[in-house]
Amino acid sequence: MHQQTETTLHRSVVRENPYQPHMARIVRVYNMVADNYLFTLRFVDEQIAGTFTHRPGQFIMLSLPGTGEAPISISSSPSRPGVLELCVRRVGRVTNALYRCRTNDLVAIRGPYGNGFPMEELMGKNVLLVAGGLGIAPLRSLLWYAIDNRGRFENITVMYGARTPQDMLFRDELVSLVGRTDLTCLLTVDEDPGGDWKGHIGLLPQLFDYLAIRPERTCAAVCGPPVVYRFILKRLLDLGFTKDRILMSLERRMRCGVGKCGHCSVGYKYTCIHGPIFTYWDAINLPEMI
Amino acid sequence: MKILKLEKGKLDLFASVVQQFGEVHAPTEHEGKFSFKRLNSWSEARLDYNRTVLPPRKYFLPPRETLFKYREATGYVPATEDLEKRVVLFGVHACDIHALNILDEVFGKGYLDPYYLTRRKNITIIGIDCTPDEHCFCRSMRADFAETGFDLFLKDIGDHYLTFVGTARGDDMVIATGPLFSEVTHSDIVEYKRRSSQKCDTFKLDLEIRDLPEIFELEYQADIWEELGEKCLSCGNCSMVCPTCYCYDVADEVKLGSHDGDRVRLWDSCLFATHALVAGGENFRKTRSSRIKFRFYHKQRGFVAEYGRPSCVGCGRCIEACPVGINIVGVINRLRGVEHASTD
Amino acid sequence: MSRPNVGIFGLTGCAGDQLVILNCEDRFLHIIAALNIRDFAMASSDNDSACDLDLAIVEGAVLSRRDEEQLERIRARSRILVAIGTCAVWGGIAAMDGDTDRSQLVRDIYGECGEQFDTTPARALHEIVGVDLNISGCPIEEEEFLSGISNLLNGDLPIAPTTPVCAECKMREYNCLLTERVDMCLGPLTLGGCNARCPGLSIGCVGCRGPVDDANLESVTALFMENGFGREDIARKLRTFAGLRVVAHTLSEDES
Known part of the structure; x- marks a missing residue:
């Protein structure tokens, strides 16, 4: 009797191990801006490649053999399955190692993890995406999910600010959205040293001057460096957004991704399982969250 | 629950039979301090110990363990060495059993941690009674009696141990020892109750955990946190000895001249300066005061929100292990505005 | 994986850290297999003191102009420079009295003739040249050294220890x-x-x-x-x- 239980559990280490990374191949490395590449990956195991899905806003744990593991948010939409796109800035040990990789090299992935955006909450409403800098990485997944499921959402608005046109991530893709009639895409740069930017120049919050928002029918998703939160959150509150209609994606140190290792703990929540998407209400109620 | 009694003089006999259920580990003494170790002989066991330096957690979440082996040809292969080792932990106190039940909540819910859970199944727990010393406050933390989480629990009633049988495996152990156990009599019950109420009166530390989350929220900006930050050494002793601290770090160790290596996990502490440091260089708990506050907050408030009870069991280890005398009972009583005679 | 060119050097110190490397015993063979050691005066008499190095491993503190010049030469010919041992990382025992006047010290010990000695206050390597990796310890720990080298060969900077x-x-x-x-x-x-x-x-x-x-x-x-x-x-x-x-x-x- 006991022997049987033990065997089952032993098997769980091998077969149902939440820490088990699966090998994935780098199918494309795209240099978007300096120290910010877009990596396209596909699981080696066709079964996994074919069935893997996620919610916009979720992340994966990326392993580089011998180097270690790090959380990376998923930039591709689940509406475009088969591959995963990761927009990665070169900041640490794992991302540095990833930058040494070439097409066809192997890495390993487990996940997806985290709550992701509450899609059932967003459907049927206006969706406002506000991103600064690298903050576009998790929001791009939501953006393309909304575009690919256009009928399920009301107005879709994207506001994205980068420091200069050369720092703008997904620039060609976002610029191509500017002319579309089924969504509003507003882009800005803080400054334009090269002088070739044809769009708006100025800080991200200025983009609010260009549109009328009906907060009662809108959910806002915000992601960016601390300065973005400081100004955008105030702006949204001034416009009349309630705190649970403002969603934000947060970053913390993570070692497990599954609510065990303790590093991403904020107050009484774990960023990895209760987040990384939190409402502004969560954020102000959890000490030291923002 | 099946309850029998075991003559104290036959404990060594019982222990010898128990060996067939696994390697017997029990508290042993070294220069006045105790630690759980594999016994070479039964005479090494010190069942009258106050507390071990490290709690039994070390058997379930070792200070260092290999999770995976990476090989170029096979990818990440889970490490399973030692997971099947059967161990009998003889003489675990109620507070430490509570602590394991708390770790079960963390590792046995949501995503299941197969390493922890496999060990939990393979390690037998025999609990034993204890006498509170000056650092114990398990009664305040509602952890002075264990109802679950053990295979057998021995309670001292003089010449005998009342033996509470907690699991089928516990029952197998009783059956394997055959005539060593006998029926409990009325006078045994009377004696148990007398000793139980006597034990309640021996606690020297006391604190109230009711509405502690509210107190922590109210006192989140209190001066005491700055004071503690100035005193705290960030040495991590309190986390290392805590029976419910489970923070761990994960690292890949690569073999010389290849990409092959092991993925290991290692104990970590929220008091270390790098605990909340992210790759970009942002540190979300940069100051010592924010880290020690986080430790208390997470145990006494955060865990309540998540699991319905504080993750502290009142074992007193952190009080004993802190080089600069930071005392959780004193801190909480001060937050409450209650002075307690023996908590300074 | 190609074998990088490596030099192992000692400035002013007890040579205990180089001894740890030599004392890796059976694992020293792994080191030799993985590294092409070109310049290691303590272990070999056949050294190339001019070749470019992928990796320089330097022990000891800088206590003289001669140390300083040697360190600068090492830095100039090396891609990665690793300081090993407390002397190289922090200045070590020799830096204990760093605030005391140096010329006074040599006079106290050696009298008049002390003044001719080439001696400077003890400094750690990072005070003079860029250091890519510090491996502290008196002496260094064999495990930490080997893991540091393994990490470098894998292309990573080792994770700095943080645990007290x-x-x-x-x-x-x-x-x-x-x-x-x-x-x-x-x-x-x-x-x-x-x-x-x-x-x-x-x-x-x-x-x-x-x-x-x-x-x-x-x-x-x-x-x-x-x-x-x-x-x-x-x-x-x-x-x-x-x-x-x-x-x-x-x-x-x-x-x-």
Whole structure:
């Protein structure tokens, strides 16, 4: 009797191990801006490649053999399955190692993890995406999910600010959205040293001057460096957004991704399982969250 | 629950039979301090110990363990060495059993941690009674009696141990020892109750955990946190000895001249300066005061929100292990505005 | 994986860290298999003292103009420079009295003829050249050294140790010399990685591996005084290895 239980559990280490990374191949490395590449990956195991899905806003744990593991948010939409796109800035040990990789090299992935955006909450409403800098990485997944499921959402608005046109991530893709009639895409740069930017120049919050928002029918998703939160959150509150209609994606140190290792703990929540998407209400109620 | 009694003089006999259920580990003494170790002989066991330096957690979440082996040809292969080792932990106190039940909540819910859970199944727990010393406050933390989480629990009633049988495996152990156990009599019950109420009166530390989350929220900006930050050494002793601290770090160790290596996990502490440091260089708990506050907050408030009870069991280890005398009972009583005679 | 060109050098020090490398015994063969050691005066008489190096491993503190020049030459020919041992990382024992006038010291010891010696106050390597990796310890730990080299070969900078000696001491259930109040153990101030070797032998940590991040010197000093140790003794203990002297110095500057 006991022997049987033990065997089952032993098997769980091998077969149902939440820490088990699966090998994935780098199918494309795209240099978007300096120290910010877009990596396209596909699981080696066709079964996994074919069935893997996620919610916009979720992340994966990326392993580089011998180097270690790090959380990376998923930039591709689940509406475009088969591959995963990761927009990665070169900041640490794992991302540095990833930058040494070439097409066809192997890495390993487990996940997806985290709550992701509450899609059932967003459907049927206006969706406002506000991103600064690298903050576009998790929001791009939501953006393309909304575009690919256009009928399920009301107005879709994207506001994205980068420091200069050369720092703008997904620039060609976002610029191509500017002319579309089924969504509003507003882009800005803080400054334009090269002088070739044809769009708006100025800080991200200025983009609010260009549109009328009906907060009662809108959910806002915000992601960016601390300065973005400081100004955008105030702006949204001034416009009349309630705190649970403002969603934000947060970053913390993570070692497990599954609510065990303790590093991403904020107050009484774990960023990895209760987040990384939190409402502004969560954020102000959890000490030291923002 | 099946309850029998075991003559104290036959404990060594019982222990010898128990060996067939696994390697017997029990508290042993070294220069006045105790630690759980594999016994070479039964005479090494010190069942009258106050507390071990490290709690039994070390058997379930070792200070260092290999999770995976990476090989170029096979990818990440889970490490399973030692997971099947059967161990009998003889003489675990109620507070430490509570602590394991708390770790079960963390590792046995949501995503299941197969390493922890496999060990939990393979390690037998025999609990034993204890006498509170000056650092114990398990009664305040509602952890002075264990109802679950053990295979057998021995309670001292003089010449005998009342033996509470907690699991089928516990029952197998009783059956394997055959005539060593006998029926409990009325006078045994009377004696148990007398000793139980006597034990309640021996606690020297006391604190109230009711509405502690509210107190922590109210006192989140209190001066005491700055004071503690100035005193705290960030040495991590309190986390290392805590029976419910489970923070761990994960690292890949690569073999010389290849990409092959092991993925290991290692104990970590929220008091270390790098605990909340992210790759970009942002540190979300940069100051010592924010880290020690986080430790208390997470145990006494955060865990309540998540699991319905504080993750502290009142074992007193952190009080004993802190080089600069930071005392959780004193801190909480001060937050409450209650002075307690023996908590300074 | 191609074998990188490596040089192993000693400035002023006891050569104990180079000895640790040679003492890796069977694993030294793995090192030789993985590294092309071109310049290692302590181990070989056949050295190429001019070739470009992928990796330079340097022990010892800089205590003379000659050390300084040698270090600069090493830096110029090396892609990655690793400082090994407390002397190279912090200045070490020789930096203990770093604030004392050097010419006075040589006169005191050697008299008139002392003035001709080429001697400068002890400095760590990073005070003179860029250092890519510091591996502290007196001497370095074999495991940490090997893992550091393995990481570099894999293309990664090793993860810097952050755990204090105390935590490693507790993990091994050694009796605490601080709570027993018997010794000025520097465990809480000192970077681990040694597996609390000294406390494990009931000897207080001497701080040989240098200070941990955010070391709380004031609180430890207060604790020692409370335990009956004098300010002088405490100061002597803290400055034995320069790492903690550096921290103490920074603290006193903060106060002024």
